[in-house]
Structure formats: structure tokens, C-alpha cells
Amino acid sequence: MQIPFFNYPKIYAEEKEAFNEIFQEVCSRGAFIMQKDLSDFEQELAEYIGCKHVIGVADGTVALNLSLKAAGLKKGQEVIISSHTFIATAAAIKDAGGIPVVSDCLSDSSISPKSIENMISEKTAIIMPTQLNGRCCQMDEIQEIADKNKLKIVEDSCQSLGATYKNKKAGLFGVAGSYSFFPAKTLGCFGDGGAIATNSDEAADLILKLRNHGRDPSGYVSEFGINGRLDNLQAAILKHKLKSYDLYINKRREIASLYYSKLNHIGDILLPPAPNNEGENFDIFQNYEIQVKERAKLKEYLLKNGIGTIIQWGGWMIHQFKDLNLKSDHNYAEEMSKRMLLLPMNHYLTLEEVEYICDKILNYYG
Numbered sequence: 001m002q003i004p005f006f007n008y009p010k011i012y013a014e015e016k017e018a019f020n021e022i023f024q025e026v027c028s029r030g031a032f033i034m035q036k037d038l039s040d041f042e043q044e045l046a047e048y049i050g051c052k053h054v055i056g057v058a059d060g061t062v063a064l065n066l067s068l069k070a071a072g073l074k075k076g077q078e079v080i081i082s083s084h085t086f087i088a089t090a091a092a093i094k095d096a097g098g099i100p101v102v103s104d105c106l107s108d109s110s111i112s113p114k115s116i117e118n119m120i121s122e123k124t125a126i127i128m129p130t131q132l133n134g135r136c137c138q139m140d141e142i143q144e145i146a147d148k149n150k151l152k153i154v155e156d157s158c159q160s161l162g163a164t165y166k167n168k169k170a171g172l173f174g175v176a177g178s179y180s181f182f183p184a185k186t187l188g189c190f191g192d193g194g195a196i197a198t199n200s201d202e203a204a205d206l207i208l209k210l211r212n213h214g215r216d217p218s219g220y221v222s223e224f225g226i227n228g229r230l231d232n233l234q235a236a237i238l239k240h241k242l243k244s245y246d247l248y249i250n251k252r253r254e255i256a257s258l259y260y261s262k263l264n265h266i267g268d269i270l271l272p273p274a275p276n277n278e279g280e281n282f283d284i285f286q287n288y289e290i291q292v293k294e295r296a297k298l299k300e301y302l303l304k305n306g307i308g309t310i311i312q313w314g315g316w317m318i319h320q321f322k323d324l325n326l327k328s329d330h331n332y333a334e335e336m337s338k339r340m341l342l343l344p345m346n347h348y349l350t351l352e353e354v355e356y357i358c359d360k361i362l363n364y365y366g
């Protein structure tokens, strides 16, 4: 069997006819920028998330950047993030004039609340937890820390559309939440795309302006914005795929259950928590990140057997980009960076393929 880490052509192949029809229909209307497909998608996604406003934007990084601006981030203020996140989290802060400050992570990949407390300073304005791998952080504790220190929360929920913590969806814990529609994300489009969720009318008004050159509906500009719009054609594709989103998530959770039941007894592997319908977290498994000693050997063995794996962020936690000189607290993240490995996880996989991956891993450990 050949199982690439992610099979990009399958995105189109899965529903080729439906996608072709959408392309023809939207293009025939000449509906390319800020048209009905975009506002329909925004409305339907808002219903799915259960929030007042969803604003489609160019990509997840723009979503993070505009969310921080909407939360009132000022030049020189610090924003606390996790070491185990995409560089875009830090870059969005930098671009909005802030200073990224890096906290440690926990064994389930979420940000460590204790470490957040260690990193708070006079300059801290915002906590920006990454809801990584499709799993929410310990949001009660983070909320408590934010309240106690009068800090705002802005979420990097780019990997967690539909994940919940105590029945609240990722993206709704702070001023605003961001999502990415990069092709390999749980809800992927045919290029770049992103969205912001917020319950604040004020934040929504500002983001709507900023994504469209700072213009209000009359065309008046009160402050400089950017071109950060989500293409209408991508929105039409996303609107179609949103109808099947719960099925994609169910499939991912089914795959996670299979990995868990087959591999959980291997002492040398630390698995993500099993999908759980009763606990505080409902995870959507954007990624299936395991931790193993001697990662390179397992990676190579799996590759020899036709199985693609990936090391998230190329193996660098944020604090390990030495040239960026970021203030950080990172004991666990340092260790985890040597052990983390992503197994194939997407709704296009068959259960037979997942069984094959598990069998090879079981063989490897004898």
C-alpha cells in the first residue's frame, strides 16, 4: 500500500462534478469578489459555529492579524502564545505591532496555563491560545488568568473549526477566533482562505472595513486597511463542503478511535487523548500527533512501507527559531519537539489504510 501523508488530488476528485458545476455557475454569473456566495457562506458558517458574525478573509494569517487589531492590540504590547504553534501565530502579532511572548505546552499539545502565568508582564495585553491539532486548550483556567490580569483572549483556532470545550466551540472564547481553509485543513478550499468568528458588533464592523482597504459600505476610509478578502469562488466551494463537514469530522474521530484502540498499549508511544463524547473536550483531529523516542527510525520504517508522516513545523517550536529572539518558557516544548510526529489523518483515508498503518507500527515495535 502507498499512503501519502496527504493526498491533495483527492480534494478535487472526491466531488469533481459538483465542484465543476459550482465553478461554471459562479463564473457564468461573473461573481468573483464580495458577492452573494461569500455572504451566504459567512451566514451558514456563523450558524454552524453558533456566533453572531463570521467574516471571510484571505487566509488564516490575515484572520489572526485582523482579530488582534479588532481586540485593540497596540504597538509594543505583548501577546502570549504557545511554543507549539505555527509561525503565523507569532507573525500576525508582529505585523499588528505587538510582541509575541512564548509559553510552554502540555503533553496534549495545548498551551500550559501555568506557563502563561509565568510569562505575564506589565506589557501583556492579550493571551492567544492555539487550539492545536483540533483540540481546545484548558479554557476555564485560561479565562481565569485573563480575568485576574485584565487580559483579552484572541484564539488561534485555525486547526479547530467545530472542536468544543465544555460545549463551547473553538473561536468563541475571546474577542475573536480565526479559521484557516488551507487545502489540508479540516475544511479546505482550492487555495488560501480564512474566516473570523466574533460575537462583538464592534469587532465585526472594524474587521469588515479592514479586510476591504479600510472602506465602509459608502467607500469612506477612516483608517488604513488591507486587501484581505475571501474570494467569492472559494466561498462557494466552502459553502458546498460545509454541508458535509460533520461527516468529515465523524470520519476523523473514527480514525482516531482506531489508532487509539490498536496502538494504545505500546509503551513507547504517547498518543493524543481518545475521542470522547462525555469529557470536557470534543476533538476534531485536524492532526494525529504522537510522541515517540527515536522518531527518525520509526519515520523511516514507515516510509519504507509506503506510509508518509510529517513532523509539524518541520520540528521547530516557536522558541527554537533563535534568530527571532523571542522571550520564552519552554521545558516541555523542548522535549516534545524531538518526539512529535504526525500520522496520516484526514477524511479521505479508508479504515483499511489506517489498519495497515497500525499493523506496520505494531510490527516495528515487535
Ligand SMILES: *Cc1c(COP(=O)(O)O)cnc(C)c1O
Pocket: 059, 060, 061, 062, 085, 086, 088, 089, 130, 156, 158, 159, 179, 180, 181, 182, 192, 193, 194
Ligand atoms: C493553518 C494555520 C494558520 C493559518 O494558516 P494560513 O495558511 O494563513 O491559512 C495559523 N495557525 C495555525 C496553528 C495553523 O495551523
